[in-house]
Amino acid sequence: MSNRTARRSRWKGSLGIASLITLGIFVLSLGLGRYAIPPSQVAVLLWEIITGQFDPAQATEPARVLYYIRLPRILLAALTGAALAGAGTLFQGMFRNPLVSPDVLGVSSGAALGAALGILLPGGSSATIQIFAFTMGILAVALTYGIAKVSRGQSIVMLVLAGVVVSAFFEAALSFLKYVADPYEELPAIVFWLMGGFHRASWPLVRALLFTVLPGMAVLLLTSWKLNILSLGDEEAMSLGINVSLLRPFLIAAATLMVASTVSASGTIAWVGLVVPHIARILAGADHDQSMPVSMVMGAGFVLLMDDLARTLTTAEIPVGILTAAVGAPFFGYLLIKGTREAWK
C-alpha cells in the first residue's frame, strides 16, 4: 500500500510542476510580442480581468492589446495544445500503438478539405471556413467509423485502415482543390491555413471552442482509468466488463469534437498529439489515469511556448505548425535514443 501512495504522490508532484510551468508560460506569453508589456503590468491587468474590474471602454493601450489580442490567442493556443495532446493519449491507448496521433481517423484531412472548400467558395468569411473545416473533420471520422463497421467487426485494425483510406481520399480531393485554386490569392491562403497558426484568435472563437473542448477534456479525464482496460485489446476489455462497442465510439466522438474544433480554428498543428503523450507517459508512467492530465497540461504549455517563438523569432510570424514539428521531431528522436522503456515497449 505504501508504495502505491508514494507513486501517487510522485505523480501529483510531476502534475503540479507541469501545471506551474504551463501557468508560468501562460503569464509570460501575455507580455511577449511586438508590443512588450512588463510582467508586473500583466499581473495587474490579469487580476483586473479575472475579478471583473476590467472595463474595455476605458482601457489603456497595453490593456487593450492584452485583452483583445493576446489573451484570446493564448487561450486558443493552450486549448489547442491540451486538446491535441489529450486526444493523442486517448488514441495511442485505444489503438494500442504509441505511434498513433489524433488524426489517425482522418479528422485533419477532413478539416483541411473543409477549410480549402471554405476558402474557395465566394464570399467565405473566416467563420464559414471554420464551420466547413469542423463539419468535414467530423464527417471524415464518421466515414472512417462507418467503413470499419460495415466491413464486419469494427476491430482496431479495420478502424486504422479505414482511417488511412478516408485520409487518402480527402487528401486527393484537397490536392484537386489546390490545383484548381487561383494561384495568387486562394492557393497561398489554403497553404498558409494548412500550416496552422493562432492569428485568427478572437473572443467569440475562444468561447465557441470552450463549448467543444472542455466537455471533451472532461470525458477523457473522467474515463482515463477505463482507457487502461481498453488498451488491453477488445477481447480482454470485454471480459473485464467493458462494453467496447459503446465506450469506444463514445470516446472517439469526444476526442473528434475536440480535435475537429481546434483544427478548424488553428489549422493543423503537427506533432503535438504524437510527442506530448510520450513525454507525459515517461513522466507519469503507463497508467493513463495519471498520464492523461499530465499530457493535457504539457500539451497546453508546449503549444504556448511554440506560439511564443512563432510570434517573436522573426519580425513576421512563423506558422506554428512548422515550429511544433521542427522542435517536436528532434526531441522525440532524443527520447528514443535515451530510451523510454519504462513507459512502453
Added chain:
Amino acid sequence: MAIVVEQLRFGYGPVEVIRGASFTVPAGQVTCLLGRNGSGKTTLIRLVNGILRAQSGTITIDGCDARTSPRQMLARWLAFVPQEHQSVFAYGVRELVVMGRNPYMGLFARPKDSDYDVAAQAMEMVGIAHLAERSYMEISGGERQLVLIARALAQETPYLLMDEPTSHLDFSNQHGILSIVRRISRERGVGVLMAMHDPNLALAYADQVIMLEAGQVYREGPVDQVMTGEHLEHLYGIPIKVVGLATGQQIILTEAGHA
C-alpha cells in the same frame, strides 16, 4: 449450479465452426476442453464468454440466460484468462490485477482501497504478492500468466474460462499454473472451463473432460470414464495407449514417435 450450453451453432461466414454443441461445466470443478487444432475450442470459449454471438442455441449460467446479459453482468459471472497477453504499455502488476475489479465499478470510477485489498488477496492466492510493484514488462512468462489468473480471481466470478493458459510455458510452469488453477477451483468453488492441447495435462488436472470434434461434442464426462485409449485415438487420429503407472497415475502414450 453450472454453465449449461445447448445446441450451440456458430460460423464465420458460410463456414460453420460450431455445429450444435451441447455440454455442461459444473461449478467447483475443472473441465478440460480437448480437441485437435481447428476443432473449435477457442471459438467455443469465445462464445461462452460472449465475445462472439452464436447464431442459435442457448447458454445459461446458473440458470440465467448469458446471451442477453449485459457485458458488465457477464463479467461478474465469467472471468477470462487469455493464452498470452501482449501488453503495449508497461502497467504495474498491481495495476493490471486491480483491473479485475472493473465489473463492479461505474463508468467514471477508479479502484478504491477495498478493490486494492481484493487484488492483494488474489495476488497472495497465486503467490505473486512480491511482484506487486514490478512492471508487467519485466517479469517472466510464467509470472505473467499468474498475473492474468490473479486478475481473473479479482473479478470474484463463479466461473473461469481459460484458453490454452499453459501452451507458452515450460514444463515446470505448466504444472505450477495448473496446480494453482485446481487449488482455486477447490478452495473457492470456482468452475473452470479450460481449452487444452496436451491430454496428459487434462488427465492430471481435470475433473471433467469435453472432447470436441469438428464443432460437435464427441464425448463428455468424468476423466476416468472419458479418457480412454479408444476415445483418444478417435479424437486425435493416432494410435494411443493410456498406461497405468505403479504410482497410481496414468499417462497417455503414442507409438507415433518410435514407430
